[in-house]
Amino acid sequence: MKKIFYFLSALLLLGSTVLIVEAKGGYTYDHAKKAIHSTVGMSASKDGIYTITSNAWEGIPADQFTSPEDLFIFKHPVTGEETIYIIDSTSNYLYVFDSTLKLKQGSDESRRTRRYRLKGETVDRFYEGEIITRYEIRPDTITQDEYEKVKTGTDTGNKLFSNTTDGVDWLTFTAPLQTPVESRADSQRWYIQPKNISGVYRALRPLRDEGGFIIEGEYQDVLYICDKGNNQILLLDPVDYHIIQVVSQPTSIVFEGKTFSPLKMVTDSTGRMFVISESVYEGIMQMSYFGEFMSYIGVNYTTLTAWDKFWRNFSTEEQLKKQSAIVNTEFRNLAIDDSGFIYTVSRAIKVSTYSEDPNNMIKKINPSGKDTLVKNGYHMPIGDIAFSLAGSSASDGISISSRFAGIAINDYGVYTVVDEKKGRLFTYDDEGNLLYISGNSGPELNNINSPTAVRYQGEDILVLDKYNKAVIRFEPTDIARIINKAVEYQYNGQLAEAAEEWKNVVSENPNYELAYIGIGKSLLNENRYQDAMANFRLGFETSYYSNAYQRYRDREIKLNFTSFAVLAIGAALILVARGKIAEIPRKDIKRIVGED
Amino acid sequence: MENREVMTTEVSKKEKFFSIVKLVISEIAQFFKFLWNEGIKFPTYILFQPFKGFDEFKRYKRAKMSLAITYIVLYILLSIMDFHYSGFIVNQRDITELNTLAEIAYVIVPLAVLVVANWSVTTLFDGKGTMKDIFLLTSYALFPMIVAKFFGIFVSNIIVEKEVGLYHLIMGIGTFGSVYFLFVGWMAIHEYGLLKCVLMAVFTLVAAIVILFAVLLLFDLYRKIFSFAYTVYREITLRYF
Numbered sequence: 001m002k003k004i005f006y007f008l009s010a011l012l013l014l015g016s017t018v019l020i021v022e023a024k025g026g027y028t029y030d031h032a033k034k035a036i037h038s039t040v041g042m043s044a045s046k047d048g049i050y051t052i053t054s055n056a057w058e059g060i061p062a063d064q065f066t067s068p069e070d071l072f073i074f075k076h077p078v079t080g081e082e083t084i085y086i087i088d089s090t091s092n093y094l095y096v097f098d099s100t101l102k103l104k105q106g107s108d109e110s111r112r113t114r115r116y117r118l119k120g121e122t123v124d125r126f127y128e129g130e131i132i133t134r135y136e137i138r139p140d141t142i143t144q145d146e147y148e149k150v151k152t153g154t155d156t157g158n159k160l161f162s163n164t165t166d167g168v169d170w171l172t173f174t175a176p177l178q179t180p181v182e183s184r185a186d187s188q189r190w191y192i193q194p195k196n197i198s199g200v201y202r203a204l205r206p207l208r209d210e211g212g213f214i215i216e217g218e219y220q221d222v223l224y225i226c227d228k229g230n231n232q233i234l235l236l237d238p239v240d241y242h243i244i245q246v247v248s249q250p251t252s253i254v255f256e257g258k259t260f261s262p263l264k265m266v267t268d269s270t271g272r273m274f275v276i277s278e279s280v281y282e283g284i285m286q287m288s289y290f291g292e293f294m295s296y297i298g299v300n301y302t303t304l305t306a307w308d309k310f311w312r313n314f315s316t317e318e319q320l321k322k323q324s325a326i327v328n329t330e331f332r333n334l335a336i337d338d339s340g341f342i343y344t345v346s347r348a349i350k351v352s353t354y355s356e357d358p359n360n361m362i363k364k365i366n367p368s369g370k371d372t373l374v375k376n377g378y379h380m381p382i383g384d385i386a387f388s389l390a391g392s393s394a395s396d397g398i399s400i401s402s403r404f405a406g407i408a409i410n411d412y413g414v415y416t417v418v419d420e421k422k423g424r425l426f427t428y429d430d431e432g433n434l435l436y437i438s439g440n441s442g443p444e445l446n447n448i449n450s451p452t453a454v455r456y457q458g459e460d461i462l463v464l465d466k467y468n469k470a471v472i473r474f475e476p477t478d479i480a481r482i483i484n485k486a487v488e489y490q491y492n493g494q495l496a497e498a499a500e501e502w503k504n505v506v507s508e509n510p511n512y513e514l515a516y517i518g519i520g521k522s523l524l525n526e527n528r529y530q531d532a533m534a535n536f537r538l539g540f541e542t543s544y545y546s547n548a549y550q551r552y553r554d555r556e557i558k559l560n561f562t563s564f565a566v567l568a569i570g571a572a573l574i575l576v577a578r579g580k581i582a583e584i585p586r587k588d589i590k591r592i593v594g595e596d
Numbered sequence: 597m598e599n600r601e602v603m604t605t606e607v608s609k610k611e612k613f614f615s616i617v618k619l620v621i622s623e624i625a626q627f628f629k630f631l632w633n634e635g636i637k638f639p640t641y642i643l644f645q646p647f648k649g650f651d652e653f654k655r656y657k658r659a660k661m662s663l664a665i666t667y668i669v670l671y672i673l674l675s676i677m678d679f680h681y682s683g684f685i686v687n688q689r690d691i692t693e694l695n696t697l698a699e700i701a702y703v704i705v706p707l708a709v710l711v712v713a714n715w716s717v718t719t720l721f722d723g724k725g726t727m728k729d730i731f732l733l734t735s736y737a738l739f740p741m742i743v744a745k746f747f748g749i750f751v752s753n754i755i756v757e758k759e760v761g762l763y764h765l766i767m768g769i770g771t772f773g774s775v776y777f778l779f780v781g782w783m784a785i786h787e788y789g790l791l792k793c794v795l796m797a798v799f800t801l802v803a804a805i806v807i808l809f810a811v812l813l814l815f816d817l818y819r820k821i822f823s824f825a826y827t828v829y830r831e832i833t834l835r836y837f
Contacts, residue, residue: 031688032690533684537684540688542684542685542688542757543757545684545685546685546756546757546758547756547757549685549756550756553754553756
């Protein structure tokens with residue numbers, strides 16, 4: 001009886017220690033992967049939600065804004081005026097907004113009335129602002145070679161069209177060449193109907209003369225549209241939206257057998273294009289100013305582990321077929337910063353059927369095509385680090401890592417990625433430290449459910465949500481504002497000013513570990529090693545701690561060198577003496593001591 | 597005469613006191629000598645002269661249960677101190693996460709599993725060692741790790757990041773010493789040849805895994821029963837109270 005009683009009580013004791021695993025969800029992670037719930041980075045501002053149902057977007061036809069695919073903010077380098085472009089992949093419209101996301105008033109009265117064409121019938125509609133539905137193509141800038149390659153509309157038989165005629169041939173196309181552009185009749189203007197457009201970008205590029213030579217100091221303002229359905233990129237004039245160049249399927253041997261389906265693109269300062277093409281797994285396509293394919297950059301390599309290779313040796317063809325194909329992941333989105341580094345996001349690489357490697361989802365590709373992203377944070381920049389096993393990942397098997405849909409960079413190296421899996425924005429600084437996590441998915445209007453683009457507008461972040469058909473403006477909270485300021489100072493090397501801001505961060509949230517590192521760096525700069533060490537300890541930063549400790553140690557040794565030396569020489573002397581004594585035979589010792 | 601007798605008694609009292617003091621001191625000295633000779637010198641001797649050493653270890657019964665337990669306690673203490681006092685460079689653990697009971701369990705449980713697993717395997721394959729021998733051997737095998745940990749804690753506080761290799765070298769030597777001690781000990785205690793001992797080592801590991809598996813199974817089963825009981829309890833309290 002007594003034994004049973006003991007046994008039962010032991011069982012009860014054991015039972016009380018049973019772990020209850022709770023779902024994790026938080027705003028930022030500390031060094032030990034624990035969520036800190038008190039730091040919210042960005043929050044959706046109340047009047048910063050723009051949807052087709054809100055008053056701000058009265059001019060936008062709801063039935064033509066069903067799948068917004070990309071958002072781009074262009075800041076004019078001279079005037080500083082901001083223009084925001086949004087494209088829709090179903091209606092293939094380009095919406096042009098001003099910096100407050102109001103439809104831009106068309107500068108040209110005639111262009112305010114947009115005629116657009118759907119399935120053969122022409123409909124007239126009047127919109128207040130600039131909504132571009134089709135793009136004029138002029139024989140002045142298009143060669144016959146380019147003309148042959150241009151694709152338009154939803155049905156392939158159709159070539160270019162005008163208001164009155166379909167299927168323009170080369171002769172008709174070039175007929176109005178003698179008439180000046182301004183005085184051409186409506187029936188003499190030809191248009192391209194894009195299909196399934198998925199990317200928009202605008203940048204300046206060096207102007208070239210007829211012979212292709214760069215004209216010093218002259219720039220050309222170009223608006224790029226990824227016309228995915230027609231396998232081409234349209235280069236437009238951003239003032240009257242006529243086509244100045246078409247980039248079609250590359251003819252290079254390297255590209256043979258693949259389809260050119262441009263998804264997103266950026267250009268660098270020399271006008272080179274960097275294009276993500278759907279189902280091209282080799283990397284990002286680098287194309288020249290003139291639209292010729294040059295090379296792939298930033299390749300996502302997949303490697304099999306030794307274990308996988310071992311097992312694949314024994315698997316039959318059937319088994320291998322059943323395993324999901326192990327392929328390189330394709331890139332999802334990209335952005336370029338002022339110094340020409342291309343930031344990309346891609347899916348986690350599938351290592352085997354059951355595991356994936358999320359460590360290279362974000363890349364910072366330098367001009368020679370290598371990934372140079374700094375990953376000095378507590379964790380790799382992979383979005384969510386801790387996962388709840390219940391719910392979210394049950395449907396997609398073992399896959400647990402975040403899925404990034406877009407990336408944005410601001411002026412001081414801070415980048416934000418948007419996760420379409422949980423609707424979160426992860427903000428990292430240029431060293432790879434996770435600064436804050438914001439946003440969430442859900443049924444509210446300010447939730448992110450199916451993000452397609454994210455851009456910085458000053459300190460604010462604009463997120464384009466395909467599911468809500470909305471643009472959500474995220475503004476930094478008080479603490480995020482201070483963090484941003486501190487990071488900016490740190491980026492510019494002003495350690496003392498940064499330390500002041502980090503102190504403010506600590507007073508807002510003492511659990512914000514990164515701040516202690518910032519304070520420590522400044523103290524280290526002032527040669528206050530012990531204080532710096534204490535701060536690095538709080539910030540869990542070993543390499544800087546080690547640095548501070550080494551200098552502290554060196555200084556202490558330098559200051560106390562005499563005593564160290566005396567001690568060391570004394571110890572050495574004693575050791576030598578003992579050795580000498582041990583060498584003397586025992587009877588001699590007795591003789592010396594005088595004992596018989 | 598009487599006076600003299602008083603004197604003698606006084607002297608004898610004094611002598612008695614001094615002799616007690618002397619005795620205590622010599623006892624203490626003896627104790628430290630024992631610690632030095634048996635606790636430190638003997639395991640070191642075994643490490644460098646394993647076959648002679650283990651002869652004394654087993655045949656002449658030089659291994660002491662008291663010392664074996666001391667090693668275990670010392671190792672647990674050092675693990676806890678490692679948590680607390682190891683330098684920041686090699687130890688970024690949060691002191692609030694120190695769970696003494698867990699630290700004890702991390703030492704006791706693997707040790708017990710290893711002892712039981714080895715015993716159950718070697719009894720089947722005519723090993724000559726008894727359970728007590730195996731326990732003594734396994735505890736004594738902690739000695740190199742104890743020494744390494746002791747120096748490791750000290751060294752970790754005066755190194756910088758570039759010198760971390762030194763710390764890992766010390767700990768590595770300790771671990772290697774322990775494994776070596778255990779392996780040669782198995783050979784000596786069970787009177788095995790080298791190949792057979794390797795085989796037994798593998799079997800011991802397998803046995804240990806089987807034991808752990810059984811324990812986990814039991815624990816899981818128990819957890820399910822507990823959660824069922826808890827659910828019933830909740831149902832009742834929510835419904836009727």
